[in-house]
Amino acid sequence: MISSVIFAILLIGASGFFFINVKKIRRNILLGRDVSFTDNKGDRLKTMILVAFGQQKMFSRPIPAILHFFLYSAFIITQIELLEIVFDGIAGSHRAFRASLGGFYTFMVSFIEILSVLAFIGTIAFLSRRNLLKVPRLVKSELNGWPKLDANLILIGELTLICFIFMMNGADEVLYSRGLSHATNLGDGSLGLSVSKHVGPLLFGGMSDNSLHIIERVGWWGHILMVFGFLNYLPFSKHLHIVLGFPNTYFSNLKPKGEFTTLDAVTDVVAPNFDPAYVAKTDPNNPVRFGVKDVQDLNWKNLMDAYSCTECGRCTSACPQNITGKALSPRKIMMDTRDRLEEVGKNIDKNKGTFVDDGKSLIGDYIKHEEIWACNTCNACVQECPVNIDPLAIIIEIRRYLVMEESNTRPELNSMFTNIENNGAPWQFSQADRANWTNES
């Protein structure tokens, strides 16, 4: 009874705290400018199913893809068992679904156990890749400090969680064989759990009944406390991709990657020179900044991108400029965007719902000019991202701000602009000479 009350309080507390933080993230994302993705619902759904649910883009690198798939599938399927654990927690029952589901129950829990072993192996491999093998994209400088700790905390948390599962199941198997488990005794001598029926007796076989009951309870409570902890760690972690990966792929850019957005506010200025009957698309009484200076100038999809990033660095490892030692790292662009957005969010929390200018901005204080001007706009980062994040969109918007609002660009680019403006080519050649090649042999 007391344990049921404690469990209920923990459940409500964990869910409530998670809900509050999710609301904050939603509020932060919606600080971005509006953009519409109501088109092509079928294609969007298909993209989400393939890229997020089916992990399609992960498989361009098979080894991490398989390891990741172990963790991913274990995580997804474990949610089914979680239903029983929550039910047991509230009702004070033990393996409440076992008697009614029979063989299906044994199959499901056994399947989850196998996936958990695979996830354990995957997690050890991931920890090794980060800390021992030092895979280049996982040890770059932008990961120093919190991002590195964040990644390791998640992995260690996953290992601990799996250990608790096997404590709980292993001890229960031994107790069941002694007729002492609180699970309904079906007279079959074993719970039939694929891994624990072997590992349980091996680890805990010689222990006293009392110790076994304690180990089983520590495993059960440890597991659920880890789950609640993990849930509430998510909003503060790069691990949020497990949730946002789905909507983020649904709202993917479905157009050719080479196509950049058209700025309607610019068209409204330029088009009347060519078409006197042109009707403006934007509200002249509500002028917006050209391009992006700070996170509020980005659209909400750019901001969702930032929260969806799990800092895997595939983008950065494919970036021609990063490969050749330049400061640009598409991953850092996404991390900076999230960091600045969270700073803006805290500012809003502190100032009763309104943002008070702190004199900072995304460009300058977070992203340096040399990062922005290094980009080749080659779309390698966009191509690589397993959850269809678009770092290039942010880079281009910042360039637009720097050029059109601040005239703060590289001097050679200004010469190029002048040439195009004066003679219709990026070099100093006269437009009248454009067809001179036709007279050469």
Added chain:
Amino acid sequence: METIKVPTMAEMIAAGETPEILFWVGCSGSFDDRAKKITKAIVRILDHVKIKFAILGSEEGCTGDPAKRAGNEFLFQMQAMQNITVMNGYSVKKIVTGCPHCFNTIKNEYPALGGNYEVVHHTQLVQELINQGKLKVQGGEFKGKKIVFHDPCYLGRGNNVYEAPREIIEKLDVELAEMKRSKAKGLCCGAGGAQMFKEAEKGTKEVNVERAEEALALNPDVIAVGCPFCNTMMTDGVKHFNKEDKTKVLDIAELIATANDL
């Protein structure tokens, strides 16, 4: 080599004729000495298959691609609307470009500003001509040679055109080699995003050197490209390694025109 008469749109219309296709030459193809050779190769192919084509000549202006990639949307839209006004004035329907940047910009970014055309890159047109049997291709001097193709970003990733250039190369009876970073994983030559027009930012290596190194590791006779800017970057990269005698950098149009004595 004989000079082929290249009519401008204005000349054709004045003569009461309508071209099947507009050849968009682009700035590089018009002014850069190396790229002009690619332009002429494309003209020889168009002339050989007797397609009625025209250029805009002095009425053509930069598509605005480098301005747009560099963040100058004003300048881009000014250029785009000037070009659209000219092309709509001539009722242009179909365009072939000699450059993936012009191709991408006209195909994808002009429609929102009132310019709707069927746009193909020259490798797509050549592939179409071969498939239709209008262009018969043989390997000529390239027969048996090893050719590696470098994907231009704005043709490959930008517009998902990976096969047209490769199918053409294979028609030349050559060994088509692939770099590890090819197709969707292709590495940029270093020119895109207006980098062509500025000094590189501070780093440890030039992008074109990194890419040329990868291509040269395959020891090819030819590095084939489909973009005049890639051509410049890869040519410089090959020179960096003093391999210009062994490995040539050639556009697909040049491969076809040279191999078939067009």
